Amino acid sequence: MLEPVSALNGASFDGLARIEETGLQGMITLRGDLSAKAVKSAATAASGVRRVPDQRQANVSGEKGLCWMSPDELLVLCPYGAVAEALEKMQAALAGSHALAVNVSDARAVVRLSGPAAREVLAKLCPVDLAPAAFTPGMFRRTRMAQAPVAFWMDDDESFRIVCFRSVAQYVFDVLKVAAQPGSEVGFHARPEPV
């Protein structure tokens, strides 16, 4: 039986923060008028979450969710094995309206970054305000990680899920490893214990 293989086959690293590839994640790019009823219901039907996120927001629970990518684009998350079914539901909901839904699950990789220092590790690579008050679970950013494009959100206050293109998954993993090298604590978001 054919086993689909994710970009890094579940590689992981423990440093200042834990870095792990999460394996295959179902992803559908949905482009359309995000205020249109058909588009909204296609998004919610396929993802199983009820609310379409606002600008720079994500509404994700486990393997299911919706992320705001641009004024006319959502990223629909669903279990990898459920993509075909989800796409069918979407096509049905979108019938007759101008929209594009396309499977991009294999074009991407997902890396989880977690631990008390996760914010600081990410802040070495991404030009985003990652202060606990400034970036919170529920928010979503498309940005760059060092030299590669990425997007991310927080599942809880200490863990990020980072989406990148499959071809640069190794680079993203490696560059996170460099940023999480022991001895490179910054102590900006997480204050070090007084010595």
Added chain:
Amino acid sequence: MSTRLANHGRLIDRSATLGFTFNGKAMIGHPGDTLASALLANDQLMIGRSFKYHRPRGLVASGAEEPNALVGLGSGARFEPNQRATTTELFDGLEAISQNHWPSLEFDIGAVNTYLSRFLPAGFYYKMFMYPRGFWKHVYEPFIRQSAGLGKVPTERDSDTYEHFYAFTDVLVIGGGVAGLQAAKSAAQSGARVLVLEQTAHWGGRAPVDGGSVGGAPVEEFVAALLDELGAMENVTLRSRTMAAGVYDHGYVLGYERLTDHAPTQPGPRHRLWRIRAAQVISATGAIERPLSFAGNDVPGVMLAGAMRDYAVNFGVAPGKRIIVATNNDDAYRTAITLRQAGLDVLRILDARDTGGGALMNEARALGIRIDCGRAIGKVSGGKRVHKVQICAQNGQGGALEAVECDAVAMSGGWSPVVHLWSHCGGKLLWDEAQAHFRPDPQRPPTGAGGKGFVTTAGSASGALSLAGVLRDANEAGKSAAQAAGFKPKRTRTPQAEDATEAPLEPVWLMPREAGVRLRAKTWLDYQNDVKVTDVQLAAREGYESVEHTKRYTTLGMATDQGKLSNINGLATLSQALGAAIPAVGTTTFRPPYTPISMGAIAGEARGAVFQPLRRTPMHGWHAEHGAEWEPVGQWRRPYAYPRTGESVHDAVNREVRNTRQAVGLLDASTLGKLIVKGPDAGRFLDMLYTNMMSTLKPGRCRYGLMCSENGFLIDDGVVARLDEDTFLCHTTTGGAERIHAHMEEWLQTEWWDWKVFVANVTEQYAQVAVVGPKARQLLEKLGGMDLGAEALPFMGWSEGRIGEFDARVFRISFSGELSFEIAVPASQGLAFWSALLAAGHALGVMPYGTEALHVMRAEKGFIMIGDETDGTVIPQDLGLDWAISKKKDDYLGKRAQARSHMTDPERWKLVGLETTDGSVLPDGAYAIGPGVNANGQSNTQGRVTSTYFSPTLNKGIAMGLVLHGPDRMGEVLEFPGTEGNTFHARIVDPVFFDKDGEKQNA
């Protein structure tokens, strides 16, 4: 001699010692020392030699402004030249070497230049090396290269690591002196996030050295209490050993944190570059003391008065025991008092002001120090250290009234605010007549996007030079920055400071005022680049009126210290020579970084494996395991060929071509761009993007198309497949995927925003394998599944189904001229699919082939390659691709441009095939020469080679090229000069060398 004092030394720990070496000589210092203070403690007064005249030089300053004390630090993979001893914290085992001398620091041949200085005036290089012209390359340049540059270049790879950090803050305070800390507090009390950067390892700046009291307690205690308060505030971050290097647009500031320079055995990165976005910036960068311009002001032992005080108070060291102080202001009296209290002989205070100073003068006099008013230094004598000072009247020509033997001179020409960070992004300056310095003009700050200022200054950086004034200014700066960042400042009172009232300063730009040329020629303005008063005066006489031109002509302020000490004295000298007011002459431009930062910090994590992203296809690992020779294509690495053990790369390419032509080959084509274009207007949109007609393409069919820029030039090509009525899949070149995606989005978003089209880049969703060769169909049939027969799937058709256990979309397209199937499977199945093809094709002789075999085969077929046949100046018509340009369409991108007279010019070079008369391979890029010569006496050209290969199929060299009237000149032989004096002769032929009728691809 310079020594460690028995008292003072607030920053050092005398209970412990650290060993270090200078030029191999073992020395000892204490924790808390800088390399500079430790060298002084070891009586190492002379630390280097100057750049041009190789004059002995010692410490003149105590901080980032030091021009002389540059050393090479460390060894091997950790060697770094041009490090300032004053900002290098001492650690056990430190190794330093002096620079710019040969054979030794003590005895240096280059010092002869000082006797030749009459012949090395300002602009010497410009004047000398212009003529004769031919001398530059063979005589002058090698000589200058030999003597240029201060330090030695490291020879090993840097063994340290570096990183970046992105930080965001409401208020960024640059400088952790008393002003910065007070400003931070008043800003933070509003609730704003505050980040404070201090370049040294210590907080409080000069205040603890300069003294004074706040609320009745010594200022040192005030600083400690302030630090405790800030440390307890959740919204405040304090970072020492972090210098703000530059202020840029939109509140972007670079911070340079030195993490392990002081403790090299500590793990972790050496430097961290902070990339900060701040809503508001407070520049509390303090002030720098100006030297006085007198003859011999560069002799080791002559030091800024403030620096001498720093060394005594902070580190308990002094550059000499018998000291003369020269000043034009009251502050230098603090040095005299400090030194006297430390038990040193202060022989004389020479105050250039006729009436002397204020309260501090009386205090010095009470200590028994002799004070001579209206007096100046005529000349300092001494070679490697100060020996004697001639005293004269300030208002004279330097006639010596008296000579006094001494071993150190403290000088003060007044203080200039450090305006660099204020100025980096456009903050303007005011000339302050009373204090004789430029200070920030609060009415003209650097402005942000909204047109409002985003930098404020605090303390001495604003021009406030008294402790009370500093605290008042800083408290206000903190509040106004917080307010400008959108916070409500708290109403607080400024802490009340008590300090001495000072008498006004008197500007002294030359000492003595009427010094003759012999003195002026030994009076240094720029220590590091050896620029003297006479050099600037000469520049003025030669017509250099602009300070920027004078800077470049004389090299004033062009050294690694960027003129921190020399700028104001230099431009004052220039303004006097020009008879213009100082503000009319103005300053040179202040550019980042404030002091040099390491290349490692700029590169950050980008080195080694993560120097840049390397894009990998799902089969990348397999290619690597099977010995692929890589070719970089954009950020991808594609296999160029798969040489076997003992096989050359060239032989591997030939084998891969032959095998593909005779049996079957596999190419990893995953990198080709794949763009989905969908919507009711998709056909119309593609008709505009491609030169040919795409809207008439039937679902299930493929069509090759060309894309041009608005200017008509060919930018990309590829096969378009129509997936359904509304949906097209556009293949782009490997390097074109992102570029063409952006091109499509740009036209959709800016010009045709009302067209109903959506685009998605699905390049990486698929692993794509080209199965190519006469046995290709046989191989695929072995895996079983969908019908790939010639009738079910004819040439230029596509079909979807299953091959073996794989979900596949199969395109019957060919870039090789062979029977060819390009098969896309989900990327997660890519490696398995590739492996299954290799296993199934084993008996058929299947082999992978790389990009070079692909190139050879396409050239044999006369197919063009974007980037080979095109270079941004080539239009499809040049390439004989008129068949791919629709005549029926009203418009497409590039159509109008291609009608321009130069585009329709029959003289444009056109594509042809080229075949050498002896079967050899033409050099790539070679030009065909034509009759006659051009205006420069060079041979005229009439064509060039765009692609050239050895064809194993035809067993000879084949090439394509663009040739004047090429298609009309079939059979003519052209002459192509090679690079080794040889000449190639090649015949113009049809560019299709192989299977012109396409029988193989259509099979």
